[in-house]
Amino acid sequence: MRFQYDTIGERFVESMSTAAFSAADTHTLLGALEALGGVRGLDTLDLACGHGHNTRLLARGGARRAVGVDISEKMIRLARAEAGGEHHGRIQYVVADAAELPRMAPFDLATAVYLFNYAPDRTALHAMFRSVRANLRDGGRLLAIVPNPGAFPHVDWSPYGVRIVDRVPEGDVPLLKAQFLTEPSVDFEFREWAHADFAEAAVEAGFSTIGWQPSRTPPADEARDEAYWTAYRACPVSSLMTCTA
Structure with missing residues (x-):
């Protein structure tokens, strides 16, 4: 699981650019940043940065420094490569767990x-x-997009670009086997932590306040009308966790 994105690589980039759940996540994150007054002049850290999409959003928003971190060397x-010379000197990428x-x-x-x-596991x-x-x-502040637990097999996320295909009881919490619905689809897996598990870990780490916000969806358009986004909001892939240090 640790290095699965070394294999996924470009297919993840494709999913990020085409999947509805990813569009909703970006809209949610941008709304939260706007509510905080933006990032102009801030030192920012983007964890699990992948191919740097959100790191570049932070830099474009005027962050004084935007550091993207990912465990995958390929990502x-x-x-x-995606950054090129954009925002030279303000974007840095680091391989780290x-x-x-x-x-x-200090960010x-x-x-x-x-x-x-x-x-x-819980220790990690x-x-x-x-x-x-x-x-x-x-x-x-920490702004974290996290999956909503308990959907499989009761909710089908495949119209939004991701499908859960199995839940395997093992370890501290179940292992979810999933697919990004690119062409062809790409297998990946993650753990089905409850939101309470995230909150417990945040409190133990020393965060003073923990909050939750529902996923926000982009404006309707020809590709995804209001009925589509209404259905998504009824069973969203993710929620936004907000923490104050």
């Missing part, structure tokens, strides 16, 4: 889009939150 190579993250600098804001669900989950807290200034 970091893609991120560096979020559960063993060094103290790189004002951290984002984590589908990071914590890859923690293989708590280590991830402690690493994030250690890299935030007092009063700094």
